[in-house]
Amino acid sequence: MPGTGRRSTLSDSQTVVDTSVHAHGHNPALLHHFSDEQQQRDSASLGMWIFLATEVMFFGGLFCAYLIYRLWYFGDFAAASQSLNWKLGGTNTIVLICSSLTVVFAVYAAQHGKRTMLLASLVLTLIFGFAFLGIKAVEYAEKFEKHHVPGASFSFIATVPGHPDLMANPRHAEIYFALYFIMTGLHALHMIIGIGIFVWLLWIAWKGRLTPQYNTPMEIGGLYWHFVDIVWIYLFPLLYLIDLHK
Amino acid sequence: MSEHSSSSLTSYVGIWALLIVGTILTVVAAHIDMGPFNAAVALTIASVKALLVALFFMHIKGAHERLLKLVVISTVFFLIILLALSMADYGTRYWS
């Protein structure tokens, strides 16, 4: 019946019927307040999607700030951006895209009961995740050495790309770096949480608790990971690739 | 959650390949002078990539309900509202 929250074969003219059939021997993972596994699975999925919606708005505020200052201080932002290593950033983008592939493989494996494929995919995902963080750490260390970290020891001396006689305004560059660190830092924090989630997934997969009948944690963990990938897909061109042709 | 056949594994790899190509394209395009369109091109490619991940890796394409699409579209809509209406101020502040 379209529009009802639950599938029901009853028509509108029927009245009270006992529909709380509790199948004996039902999946032990079925929680008591749900009527059946499909409802539980659909609820978990919708819940994760709505959580991701909140994350989009959370990062969205930062994108709003970035948008405004990039328009105001385009030249200074371009100069600051070009002090980043786009090759490392690009590598990280590829790393995350590969990790998303291993995640969908893991979900597939869980749905089809392929234990080896599941464990291997999860391990690979974690490797990619750590690789991302490792490259990020290298980048941050470089920024620290060059005194591009906002704060008391901040210093930025560069020309505006395309205008070799014009120095970039260090105060505006500092805003760029503040946003760079907050945005990539928040993203890295989400990566760390994602790695934590996937370590847990690896653990329960090892224990055999992900089966074709019940693999909801894998599915919604995967959704979270893909979201973190999508944020980076936007962060990379916005932060690393300003006016590279100049 | 509908079952996926092994042909879907191949299609996942195909999407992955598209994403890699998109990344390469983004970097190449950034090195070409397109004037004011560089940002637009970069964001367009990024959006296509994001859409591929959302539709195929996050399985929106196969979802039997429109609800998930509604959640995604609404969220993007309100994000755009934040950006666009802020720009209504910032874009016009120095007109008078």
Add this chain to the structure above:
Amino acid sequence: MSTALAQPVERENYLNKHYGVGSWLFTTDHKRIALLYLISITFFFFIGGFFALLIRLELLTPAGDLVQADTYNKLFTMHGMVMVFFFLIPSIPAVLGNFLVPMMIGAKDLAFPRINLLSWYLYVIGGVMMLHCMLTGGVDTGWTFYAPFSTEYTNTKIVEAGLAIFVAGFSSILTGLNFIVTIHRMRAPGMTWSRLPLFIWAHYATSIIQILGTPVIAITIVLVAAERTLHLGIFDPKLGGDPLLFQHLFWFYSHPAVYIMILPSMGVVSEVIACFARKRIFGYSFVAISSIAIAVFGFLVWAHHMFVAGISVYAALIFSLLSYSVAVPSAVKVFNWTATLYKGSIHYDAPMLYAFGFLGLFTIGGLTGLFLAALGINVHVTDTYFVVAHFHYIMVGGALMGYLGGMHFWWPKISGRLYPEGWARLAALIVFVGFNLTFFPQFVLGYLGMPRRYYDYSHMPEFQVLNVLSTAGATILGIGYLLPMIYFLWSMRYGKPAPDNPWNAAGLEWQTQSPPTTFNFDQEPVVTWEAYNYDEIDAGHREEVHVVG
């Protein structure tokens, strides 16, 4: 219909099923969590109210003679922060919503009961952080903590207060998430969208706002904390930043937040008016769609708080126009409620008195919002008591009246006891009189030019009379609030045991026991009737679900 009266032996229900502190602190029962919230938010209401009392005492005389200027700044700041973030935003959703949403749709619990409990713990943690902040010096920026004062110049505990609000914000987000998933996934068979009580539509709309808006203030708080501790320049004009960016980000949430505060109240009013006029809500689908429309339009108008802050005049025009549009769905609701009363069979029980109060006071508050949306008037009355009066009419005259009305309406269901009706009607009257005496003079004060957030108005001593009236009203209002607290508590011990449906009201929640059992229904109900089918009910043709007995 089951009208079981006082039983010699108390039936098993969610209150007596398990005893002990642990059974409450580790519960996943949405009804117990609702009561946990009830206690917590009432506690913060007292705190916020205490600050209000001190504010009004200071304003009795033109001179700043009760407290110092800095202290006064802290008083109105903490009053605002506590009342907004720790009372009003949770109030109806966390107490009445948590209790009733599953029951109204025929479910055993919310979709994520453990996340529900987590929500409460996050609220408590945020509350404790805020308490600590207040006890160790507090904040003096106004609840709006504008940059650059909050990021640079003040030396009060901004970061701590901000983090407290951040944590409480997550409580709000998780509640909203839980409600949306529950309403989509856990409706009983036959409970189609067009049969849902309007209380559910209202909470669905509220949840949309909580999901999409709260994260933006969360990131704003992060930016303020970062700027303050690391001396960045994001909002600092000396370093190239823009203080208005803070305001844009802040109000992008905080304007929709006011709809978080009013929409649930509107849901309560729909339920109460239908029951005590014994009629279907006129224009049900209009009221339902208007709830969603308020949520959506509410996101489009935030810069009307910034008309005089320095935004471009073209943006101001756009936001002014959009602000007029957001009044339309609210007005649609008021017209529909009024039309429901027409030729209804009106009963003047306490919940209905609060609903009447809501209708009048929300209308005044809403109309004065339109005055404020007009650019010319806005320039004149911004940052005066006119604005203060406007939002108190909506939040106290509107939201709080709805909350009190709802607490009275569902008290028999929640507690299994009847409150004393005579005292309740008296309290409602006292609240109404006290409220108007407190806040109507403030419209006049604001129009005449008294600025808000001033502890000393000795250069305008002619304002004293109106201020004295306002403080007198506040005292009466305080008494009006104390009375229900006293008799609700009294009723838990000495009140008459409540029948399962004392109001003969429509709605699945009334077809459960009073108080309900832990899982609400012993069989999943199947719904075949429209909402508010009072004509059928009063003619005795009510379709019933099996009641646990």
